[in-house]
Amino acid sequence: MVSKKQPRKQKSQPRKNRNMTQNKPIRNRTHKFLAGLLSAIIPGMGHIYLRLYMRGLTFMLLILLDLSALLYFSSIGIQINVPLLILLALCIPIIYFYNVYDVLQSADWVMMRRRRVSVLGGSDKPEPNERAAGEALMVWERGISFGLLLIVGGALMVLFFRKPRWFQEVLALYGGYVFAVLLIIGGLIIFGREIWGMLRKTKV
Structure with missing residues (x-):
């Protein structure tokens, strides 16, 4: 009885593995599409969907800071208004499109790590061939740079909205x-x- 059941188990396992490998590229494309769509609607939301919370908050802060600075300098009359307003207006599409580009690049790297953990049973740490790409993608989230960005950005937004005379x-x-x-x-x-x-x- 045992010898008859063993071949059936061996035949069923490859079918399951084939179905899993066939479904994973479709799921990866779906996650990448959703991440890109969310970033196109709200900058930073695609990164948060990929669990890159710091980078998503960074893009949100940059957009809000740029918009608040644009409103501030357009409401006061100083000599540097014209060139600065042009620069701030150009920064909005630059940040927006780079946000979409970055989330699409990050999606491939994130899905590759998740696939290795779920399918191959590896660790969540990047391998040597992935380390260069991972370091390039995660450079914003190291050390105290993210904390300093939040502090400086929050302080500037308060000054832009309060509009003190000394500022x-x-x-x-x-x-x-x-x-x-x-x-x-x-x-x-x-x-x-x-x-x-x-x-x-x-x-x-």
Whole structure:
């Protein structure tokens, strides 16, 4: 009796595995489509759907901060209004479309890790061949950068809505210089990251 039942069990197992492997690409495409759709409707919601909560909140904060700054500088009369309003208006579609692009790229990486955990029984930690992509995707969520972003963004939004007089005077006197310094710092950070990446590649 035991010898007759064993072949039936062996035949049924490959069928189940085939059905699971056939359904997983469809599910992955569905998750990717839903993540992209949510990000297109509300920036950051697709990342939250993928359980990338910090990045989703980052995109939401950037959009809200940009809109509040746009409303603030359009309601006060200082000399830096015109170029700054143009820049802030251009930042909105840039953040929006990068949000959609990033969630589609992140969906592939997240689904690959989940598939390895559920099907192959591996760990949730990225493998060596995935580490480079994972580090590039998760660079915003390391250290204290996310906390500092929330603190600075929240403080700026309070100032934009409260509209204190001293803040308007500081922007009128030093706004252009501060903006130039921020651009220089951002350029130096990007330049330093590229140089560091090139040095690491040469060492390997």
